[in-house]
Amino acid sequence: MNDQPEDFWTRVRQGWRVARKQAAAALHDAVNTETVRVAVTGLSRAGKTVFITSAVQNLLAMAEGKGALPKFDDHGVSDRLKKLALRAATSDAPRFPFETNFAALASAAPHWPPRTASLAEIGINFTIRRRHTAGLDFFKLREATLDIIDYPGEWLLDLPMLAEDFAPWSAETLKRMGTGLRAEPAKPFFDYLRSVDLDAPADDDIARRLHDLYLAYLFDARDRLGLRYLQPGGFLCAPPWPKTEAMIFAPLPVAPGRSLKPGSLAALFQKRYDLYRQDMNAHFFDRHFRRFDRQIVLVDVLGALHGGPDVFEDTRLAIQRLADCFNYGGRGMLNPFARGISKVLFAATKADHVPERQRDALQILLGRMAGADIDQMRDSRAVVRTAALASVRCTLDDRAQIDGRDVAVVRGLPMGRDKLVKFYPGEVPLKPPEPDFWSGSFFELPVFQPPKLDVKGASGVPHIALDDALYYLIGDRL
Numbered sequence: 472m473n474d475q476p477e478d479f480w481t482r483v484r485q486g487w488r489v490a491r492k493q494a495a496a497a498l499h500d501a502v503n504t505e506t507v508r509v510a511v512t513g514l515s516r517a518g519k520t521v522f523i524t525s526a527v528q529n530l531l532a533m534a535e536g537k538g539a540l541p542k543f544d545d546h547g548v549s550d551r552l553k554k555l556a557l558r559a560a561t562s563d564a565p566r567f568p569f570e571t572n573f574a575a576l577a578s579a580a581p582h583w584p585p586r587t588a589s590l591a592e593i594g595i596n597f598t599i600r601r602r603h604t605a606g607l608d609f610f611k612l613r614e615a616t617l618d619i620i621d622y623p624g625e626w627l628l629d630l631p632m633l634a635e636d637f638a639p640w641s642a643e644t645l646k647r648m649g650t651g652l653r654a655e656p657a658k659p660f661f662d663y664l665r666s667v668d669l670d671a672p673a674d675d676d677i678a679r680r681l682h683d684l685y686l687a688y689l690f691d692a693r694d695r696l697g698l699r700y701l702q703p704g705g706f707l708c709a710p711p712w713p714k715t716e717a718m719i720f721a722p723l724p725v726a727p728g729r730s731l732k733p734g735s736l737a738a739l740f741q742k743r744y745d746l747y748r749q750d751m752n753a754h755f756f757d758r759h760f761r762r763f764d765r766q767i768v769l770v771d772v773l774g775a776l777h778g779g780p781d782v783f784e785d786t787r788l789a790i791q792r793l794a795d796c797f798n799y800g801g802r803g804m805l806n807p808f809a810r811g812i813s814k815v816l817f818a819a820t821k822a823d824h825v826p827e828r829q830r831d832a833l834q835i836l837l838g839r840m841a842g843a844d845i846d847q848m849r850d851s852r853a854v855v856r857t858a859a860l861a862s863v864r865c866t867l868d869d870r871a872q873i874d875g876r877d878v879a880v881v882r883g884l885p886m887g888r889d890k891l892v893k894f895y896p897g898e899v900p901l902k903p904p905e906p907d908f909w910s911g912s913f914f915e916l917p918v919f920q921p922p923k924l925d926v927k928g929a930s931g932v933p934h935i936a937l938d939d940a941l942y943y944l945i946g947d948r949l
């Protein structure tokens with residue numbers, strides 16, 4: 472049916488109005504909304520979940536004008552902030568259980584949130600007045616979304632595996648297993664391995680036995696010895712895809728470059744190792760890790776010192792390997808993961824275990840643990856910094872007499888105790904310590920009870936330098 476001329480022009484006018492509105496909305500969105508994705512990474516138990524919980528609660532308190540994040544006040548962010556709201560879950564990832572985690576910290580008997588078993592994400596929407604509006608209302612308010620994800624620290628250490636084939640990965644892993652603290656828990660695995668013919672046709676029972684013994688070693692090394700550089704991380708903490716037979720493998724002594732006998736155990740494990748890397752890449756690194764703008768790598772430096780020479784060396788190696796993976800100028804293959812990342816912060820956590828005087832040393836030591844790579848990264852596209860922080864400050868600075876000397880200490884309530892104790896952590900060295908450093912008794916490290924918090928979170932969570940870290944990461948985008 473043909474339009475009457477007046478109907479036709481009415482529709483043209485209507486269409487034009489709709490198109491104009493849509494174009495204005497699209498322009499408004501393009502100009503006034505943006506998303507900043509911050510990756511919070513770190514080895515297992517480094518303090519990622521606590522960092523995110525405290526950061527979110529303190530941002531909420533800052534929006535209420537509670538002065539929870541002084542750095543944001545100093546830079547006028549709190550004044551310009553109109554609204555801050557947590558975003559509902561998206562279909563991208565399960566929501567970070569912020570409310571449950573905060574409730575644990577703020578309960579009548581304060582306790583720490585549980586270990587993370589899978590990936591979760593939280594989004595925070597900021598409605599904020601622009602610094603400069605050029606006098607136009609159109610530009611007055613911006614919407615910025617901050618996305619933060621949490622995941623088990625174990626998965627992170629699969630990142631270096633992406634650049635390593637089965638033979639070199641096996642060689643390196645078996646070498647580490649044969650030395651230091653690891654040798655004892657690894658013994659049953661090595662004993663059985665010696666009885667296995669790697670060129671014989673693959674046998675399911677042998678494959679499973681090797682895998683089980685390797686798993687037992689990994690768990691023992693993590694839970695009893697406190698070691699962190701353990702791969703594959705998906706063996707210790709279920710990976711983000713259903714576990715299949717393809718995950719039944721272990722490192723084997725196969726010569727790099729040698730072609731493996733088809734159908735043999737060695738060939739089967741090599742195939743499964745490649746499948747594992749493909750899955751980890753597709754389900755975690757490619758889907759989540761790659762899309763970040765900013766990166767904070769949390770490191771429990773004090774825990775590493777407390778653990779003694781093997782644990783310290785293990786942590787140092789892990790941090791160095793990770794720094795290498797984030798290095799733009801370094802290994803080409805991994806660069807895509809860091810493609811969009813323009814700021815990186817390496818932060819030593821739990822700095823409330825040491826008095827103020829020693830927090831600088833903690834930061835310097837962390838920089839040196841990351842090795843030369845961290846300095847190379849400074850020259851590259853990303854700005855890299857180091858920091859020492861406490862997401863939840865559980866102690867106060869104090870002084871005590873030790874062996875007739877007046878020393879700086881911290882005072883806090885160890886978990887499960889009813890009296891505050893003064894605690895002298897020992898001197899934090901400025902560089903990875905020499906062997907004689909470990910001969911003295913060093914670094915007692917109690918788990919402190921979180922401080923009493925307002926359940927409604929009105930006044931935020933006490934912290935040390937969390938505001939500096941957060942402002943460095945996102946301040947320029949607010």
Ligand SMILES: Nc1nc2c(ncn2[C@@H]2O[C@H](COP(=O)(O)OP(=O)(O)OP(=O)(O)O)[C@@H](O)[C@H]2O)c(=O)[nH]1
Pocket residue numbers: 513514515516517518519520521522583584585586587588622623624625820821822823824860861862863864865918919
């Ligand atoms: N005193 C103090 N202890 C902290 C702080 N942050 C973390 N901790 C301690 O470190 C433990 C581990 O912190 P989490 O945040 O759960 O560590 P994570 O990196 O998420 O660990 P995974 O989920 O196992 O990878 C906590 O249970 C606390 O005992 C802090 O700021 N101060």
Ligand SMILES: [Mg+2]
Pocket residue numbers: 519520521585586587621622623
């Ligand atoms: Mg966690």
